[in-house]
Every structure is written in C-alpha cells, then in structure tokens.
Amino acid sequence: MQLPTFLDIEYCQTDDALFPVAMAWSLTDGRMKTVVISPEDDWLPEDGDLPDIDQRYLDEQGVPLLEIVRELHEDLPDQTVYVDGLDPDEILVDLIFSAVGHEPPFEIAPISDLITNLDRETLEDRRRQLMIDEGLEPQLPENGVYALLLLAREEGLMDED
Template identity: 45%
Template sequence: MRIPQFLKFEYDDNGPQLFPTAVAWSLSDGRIKYVIIRPEDDWLAEDLDERLLDDEFFRDRGVAPVDVLREMNEDLGETTVFSDGLDPDDQLLDFLCEALGIQAGFELAPMTALLHHESFESLNDRYQDIILRETLDASVAENAVYAQLLLAREEGLTDPDSSG
C-alpha cells in the first residue's frame, strides 16, 4: 500500500517577507524528515532589532535552501503531496522555488483533496483532536506531518504499523 505523503513548513513573518525556516515531509514508507532551513540574507529584516530569529542557530544548524529543495524533490518525486491547509504552505513552497529558480518536482495539495468526502471544517476538527490526543505542538512541522499521517491511518489510507 502506498502511503500518502505530507508536507508542512515552519515560517517567519517578521521582516520584509514571509519565508520558510524549517520543513518536514513524509516519505512513501511513512518516515518523516525534518530540516531546518538557513535563511538567505535578503530574506531577513535589515534592522537586527526587528529579527526574531536566532541567526546563530539557523546559521549553525540550517541547511542551504537549495539543498533542502533538491532533497525534497528527490524524496517526493513526481507525486501529489498533501498539507493541512491551515498555514501558507503553498505560498512558502512557491517562495522557496522562486527564490532559488528551481521548480518543485511534486504538486502540493490540501488534505481535503485526499479526503474529499469530508469538509475542511470536519477534517480540521479531526486533525486538531489528534494533535490534542497525542499532545503534539502543531507549530512544529514534524508534529503536524505526524498528525496528518495519523489522520490518514484513521481513514485506512496507511498500514496500521506505519506513522507510529
């Protein structure tokens, strides 16, 4: 059984533009990858007092955006990847692609495209219930991807042994 794949960005919106700071995505076997993105200098606010990011942390632990996008393209291939639809994941992916001049090799769609028999509100309620039940911090991308995998498992779209 092919497991649906999910993606979630973390982001910063303090500066001249919204940009990704980390991303998590699931692999076809249900494992999750999480990568901190080292922001490009022109993504950051010029005034150091306006920056809420810990520049040292992102410079030490972050991966170059071009390497992140290449890895995502390798892992996600030519498939449809789903997001929870709550944050601007599509906008962040577009920003990353435009900033680097590289196209995404996959399509990003909201989870409602996968579970189209339910309304967004109903899916969101179930998703939030999973987050509460599992005591996850939904602002952490890998937790959001894990919750989406659990929702897919509840729908019978994954093997019961995958995603947890």
C-alpha cells in the same frame, strides 16, 4: 503500498518578511524527514527584527536551500503532497525553489483533496484533536506531518501496522 505524502512548513512572518524556517515531509514508505532551513539574506527584514526566531540558531543549524531542494527532488518527484491547508505552504515552497532557480518537483494540495468525505472544518478539528491527544507541539513541522499521517490512517488510507 505507497502512502500519501505530507508536508508542513514552519515560518516567520513580520510586516515586511515571510520565509520558511523549518520543514518536514513524509515519504511514501511512511518515514519522515525534517530540516531547519538556513534563510536567504534577502528574506530577512532590513531592520533584522525577527520575533520569536533565533537567527543564530537558523544560521548554525540551518541546511542550505540547494541541499533541501536536491533532497525534495529525490524524495517527492511527480507527486501530490498534502498540507493542512492553513499555512501559506505554496508560497513558502515557491520561495525555497525560486531562491535556487528550480521548480518544485511536486504539486501541493490541501488534505481536503485527499480526505473528501469530511468538510474542511471537521478535518481541522480532527487534526487539532489528534495533536492534543498525542501531546504534539503544533509549531514543530514534524508534528504537523505526523498528525496528518494519523488522520490518513484513521481514514483508512494507510495500513494499521
């Protein structure tokens, strides 16, 4: 059974910058991948001020964009990838792919396009409650993807095993 795929991106936003710092996505077999993103120099604010972001950590642990793009092309070709719909995910994905001159191999859609029997507000309340119940930190993208996987399972879109 092919499972729906999900994506979540953690990002940094300042007055003059918006860029991804970490990303997680699920695969059609239910496995998940997560990566810290090495930012492009032109994404960083000129004054170098990144609130709540450890630039050295991103530089040391971050994966180059070309590697991330290659992996996303392998993992998510010609798929619809669902997001929580709260973050500027489409903008962030475009930033990643345009930095290396590629088009994303997948379409992004909000979870409300997958789970259509609940309104957007109810979906967000349930997602948030799942994160609380599971003790998940909301700022980690892998936790965001896990919560979406749990929500899809609750809605009968995945097997319970």
